[in-house]
Amino acid sequence: MNYRAIIIGAGQAGLAAAHELHRRGFTTGPDSDVLILDANDGPGGAWRHRWDSLTLGRSHGIADLPGLAMARPDPQVPASTLVADYYGSYEEEFGLQVMRPAPVRRVEPVHPTDPDSQLQVTLIDGRSFTADMVLNATGTWDNPYIPYIPGIESFRGRQLHTRDYTRKEDFAGLRTLVVGGGLSAVQFLLELAPVTETIWATRRPPNFTAREFDAGWGLAVEKAVRERTHSGLPAASVVRTTGIPQIPDYLNGVADGTLISRGMFDRITENGVVFSEPDSQHAEGHGPSRSNELQVPESWDPLPAGTELEVDVIFWNTGFRPAMRHLAPMRLRSPEGGILLADEVTPARDNRVLLVGYGSNASTVGATRAGRLAGRRAARHLEQKVVSAA
Incomplete structure (x- = not known):
């Protein structure tokens, strides 16, 4: 028709x-x-x-x-x-x-x-x-995005993406690696912490921002993304543009150890992951979240390169x-x-x-x-x- x-x-x-x-x-x-x-x-x-x-x-x-x-x-x-x-x-x-x-x-x-x-x-x-x-x-x-990491196909545990999540009880008693620096990862870490041991993995330091999430912030985020997309470039990741707000729940999560990133891994084994040297010591924010220094430095404590951790679940919160x-x-x-x-x-x-x-x-x-x-x-x-x- x-x-x-x-x-x-x-x-x-x-x-x-x-x-x-x-x-x-x-x-x-x-x-x-x-x-x-x-x-x-x-x-x-x-x-x-x-x-x-x-x-x-x-x-x-x-x-x-x-x-x-x-x-x-x-x-x-x-x-x-x-x-x-x-x-x-x-x-x-x-x-x-x-x-x-x-x-x-x-x-x-x-x-x-x-x-x-x-x-x-x-x-x-x-x-x-x-x-x-x-x-x-x-x-x-x-169109969920999961980065390719060598060995990803060999992992014997469970892998899932943000869109696959249903309830926290599915993680009870398991050791869960939460991957990603955005708000979804932050919120899932806090939700899962009472029922599972969590480890947070991010490629860069967590991009906490001191800027208030108001109407002006929203306009600044759109402007920053628009500058890229109108030039024919792919949009920057959400967290690089929006940042993570410094609200009490999130700062308390840093204080109790839940929201402390251990860096990123560059290899996946049958039973876990092997961590690598950090790509950067800066959050590398884009647009309104840009900053020359870490706003919450205690949220960044990368493991030494070569550290191997066994995990039961890899939970990819790596965007779309x-x-x-x-x-x-x-x-x-x-x-x-x-x-x-x-x-x-x-x-x-x-x-x-x-x-x-x-x-x-x-x-x-x-x-x-x-x-x-x-x-x-x-x-x-x-x-x-x-x-x-x-």
């Missing part, structure tokens, strides 16, 4: 974009102007997969979607439940019909040599649809990358490895695709803003296409 536009992803960014198109008179649904595809079984985007101990009080929270504010969240209810209910209510309120589950395999021009050709979107199950534009809002959840493999046929990437942007949502190489929630717009605040912008861009492009055809 043929559509004016196809939105891939029904999380914060995708719903904001769909709402903007709806507000401008475009209909959504299988037999309408705009088709919304989502890989999940139900509403909630990536939030529906989060662990039960994560509540909106412990995360950064989410921004209100345009036209419908979220009710005051109950801090006792899992974020996965609250956000799924909110997104589901939003879809119903504005009649945003979403096709799901509908994971996408690839997006490509119908006629590769024609720069004005429609785009074909093919699903994993083989179904395909065409459209004048594609608004990509697939986020990062489906944009989930955009399906866009590979569009050849959007620059030689630097990122996607050069003409503006906040438009790739310089092809304006038939809009990237919603990419780079500096990955937060729910940024995704909402980018969704509205993408909706406006798409509406304008489609209206001009109609005029040109006439």
Whole structure:
């Protein structure tokens, strides 16, 4: 079937974009102007997969979607439940019909040599649809990043990534190596400490920052990320840009030994890891978290190179990358490895695709803003296409 536009992803960014198109008179649904595809079984985007101990009080929270504010969240209810209910209510309120589950395999021009050709979107199950534009809002959840360390395939214990976590009881009585310098690693270390022996591994000293996490901080983070992504560079890791706030829970974790990094390992054995020389003695913050000195130096106590530790679990909290493999046929990437942007949502190489929630717009605040912008861009492009055809 043929559509004016196809939105891939029904999380914060995708719903904001769909709402903007709806507000401008475009209909959504299988037999309408705009088709919304989502890989999940139900509403909630990536939030529906989060662990039960994560509540909106412990995360950064989410921004209100345009036209419908979220009710005051109950801090006792899992974020996965609250956000799924909110997104589901939003879809119903504005009649945003979403096709799901509908994971996408690839997006490509119908006629590769024609720069004005429609785009074909093919699903994993083989179904395909065409459209004048594609608004990509697939986020990062489906592309977890685990660095390759020699020996990783030989480890006999359990390995898991942030997205695989369910509950702390699964770690009871085990020796757990938590890898990563971001807030997820910090929060998991504190959550797991009562039930398991933990060791914290980071490549650089923990990037604690003295800066208050206020609105100005958020804008500074987005500016720092935008400078990289708009130049065609991959976005810097979240922790290098945001830093770790010096709140009492985290400082107490340093004081009791839970939040002290022992450096990084460069080899994995059948039963553990072998630590290496630190890459750096500086946190190497980026943007608002940049500092010339360690803010909490006692959080950094690397083990001597060659130290071997036996562990039962390696818990990778090493972040995510944009989930955009399906866009590979569009050849959007620059030689630097990122996607050069003409503006906040438009790739310089092809304006038939809009990237919603990419780079500096990955937060729910940024995704909402980018969704509205993408909706406006798409509406304008489609209206001009109609005029040109006439």
